[in-house]
Amino acid sequence: MAWRASLSRNVKEIRFLFCQSSPASGPAREFVKKNYGDIKTRNPTLPVLIRECSGVQPQLWARYDMGVERCVRLDGLTEAQIDKKLEELAKAGVA
Numbered sequence: 001m002a003w004r005a006s007l008s009r010n011v012k013e014i015r016f017l018f019c020q021s022s023p024a025s026g027p028a029r030e031f032v033k034k035n036y037g038d039i040k041t042r043n044p045t046l047p048v049l050i051r052e053c054s055g056v057q058p059q060l061w062a063r064y065d066m067g068v069e070r071c072v073r074l075d076g077l078t079e080a081q082i083d084k085k086l087e088e089l090a091k092a093g094v095a
Contacts, residue, residue: 010093
């Protein structure tokens with residue numbers, strides 16, 4: 001997970017959106033609980049936003065330079081797959 005240390009160089013902001021209670025959002029909630037501390041420790045200046053909204057499908061957003069944003073839907077993914085999606089979004093920001 002060495003890519004996590006360079007996350008803030010490639011991405012300007014990360015947003016997690018999920019429902020507080022839906023089973024579809026369960027893996028996203030668990031991922032945030034388990035990984036938020038590590039991500040912030042390695043990238044203290046990177047804004048990591050967590051948005052909870054009733055009934056919303058779990059999503060992961062990354063904002064890059066010039067306001068460019070990318071979204072990945074997280075429904076049906078495991079925590080390991082969510083980590084892989086975050087890595088893909090981080091690598092997509094390399095210019």
